[in-house]
Amino acid sequence: MTTWTTLAAALFPQGHTITEQDDFLNGVAQVDGQTVAVIGTTRHAAIGVEIALAQAQAVLRTVRDAPGRPIVLLVDTQGQRLRHRDEMLGIQRYMAHLGKCLELARQRGHRIVALVYDQALSGGFVSTGLMADGCYALPDATIRVMGLAAMARITKVPEAELAQLARSHPVFAPGPENYTRMGALQAIWHGDLAAALANALAQVRPTDERAALGLARGGRQNAYPVMAAVMGDVAAAS
Structure with a gap:
C-alpha cells in the first residue's frame, strides 16, 4: 500500500502544499x-456527495483562479458510497457533475493527468481517472469496475465462467496490466515517478486515443473499428 504522503514526496520533489x-x-x-x-x-x-462536490469545487477553482494550470488527479477510491442517503440525494448526478467539471477544465485548456496509486473501483474511477487526458497507474494498484462476484449476480453468468473468461479477455479481469491492454491506462509507471509525471504532462494530446490503443494492444478488438465505421457513416451523411 502506497500512502499519499510517500507518493507526493516521489512525484513532487520540487515541493508541494497538498493537504x-x-x-x-x-x-x-x-x-x-x-x-x-x-x-x-x-x-x-x-x-x-460531499467528496464529489469537494473535488468538483477544486476543479472549478483552478479553472477560475489559475487558467491553463495542469491538473493532477491522485486516485484511491472504493467507488461510490453505498448509503441510502447518498442514493436518495442522487449520487450519480454529483459524480456526473464532477466529470463535467473536468471536461470543462479540458475545454478551457487545462491538461489533466490521473494516477491510480492504490485502488480504483467503480464510479469513483470513472468520474476521475477515466476523465483525464491520460490515466496511469502504479504496478501494485488495484483497478476494476466491478468484481467478478458482483458481475455474476448482475449478468446471471456463473462466476466460474466469468473467471475463465477473465484469463483471456481483459474486459473481465482486474489489474493495471489488463486496463493497459484495453487502452484505459496509458502506461504503468516504474522507477522515477517525478520524471514519469513530467513526461505525461508534456505528452498530453487533445484527442481520445483509448480505443485505438486497445486495438493496438489486443485488449479491445471491436471498439475502434465500430467507432471508425460510425464516424465514416456520419461523415458520409453530412
Missing part, C-alpha cells in the same frame, strides 16, 4: 518548474 481533509486531497505542487493543481482521494475513499 488531506476527510479523505480529500487538494493543493498545488511543482513539476519540472511549473505549478500544477493536485486533486485526489486517499484511504480507499468512498465517494459520497
Whole structure:
C-alpha cells in the first residue's frame, strides 16, 4: 500500500502544499518548474456527495483562479458510497457533475493527468481517472469496475465462467496490466515517478486515443473499428 504522503514526496520533489481533509486531497505542487493543481482521494475513499462536490469545487477553482494550470488527479477510491442517503440525494448526478467539471477544465485548456496509486473501483474511477487526458497507474494498484462476484449476480453468468473468461479477455479481469491492454491506462509507471509525471504532462494530446490503443494492444478488438465505421457513416451523411 502506497500512502499519499510517500507518493507526493516521489512525484513532487520540487515541493508541494497538498493537504488531506476527510479523505480529500487538494493543493498545488511543482513539476519540472511549473505549478500544477493536485486533486485526489486517499484511504480507499468512498465517494459520497460531499467528496464529489469537494473535488468538483477544486476543479472549478483552478479553472477560475489559475487558467491553463495542469491538473493532477491522485486516485484511491472504493467507488461510490453505498448509503441510502447518498442514493436518495442522487449520487450519480454529483459524480456526473464532477466529470463535467473536468471536461470543462479540458475545454478551457487545462491538461489533466490521473494516477491510480492504490485502488480504483467503480464510479469513483470513472468520474476521475477515466476523465483525464491520460490515466496511469502504479504496478501494485488495484483497478476494476466491478468484481467478478458482483458481475455474476448482475449478468446471471456463473462466476466460474466469468473467471475463465477473465484469463483471456481483459474486459473481465482486474489489474493495471489488463486496463493497459484495453487502452484505459496509458502506461504503468516504474522507477522515477517525478520524471514519469513530467513526461505525461508534456505528452498530453487533445484527442481520445483509448480505443485505438486497445486495438493496438489486443485488449479491445471491436471498439475502434465500430467507432471508425460510425464516424465514416456520419461523415458520409453530412
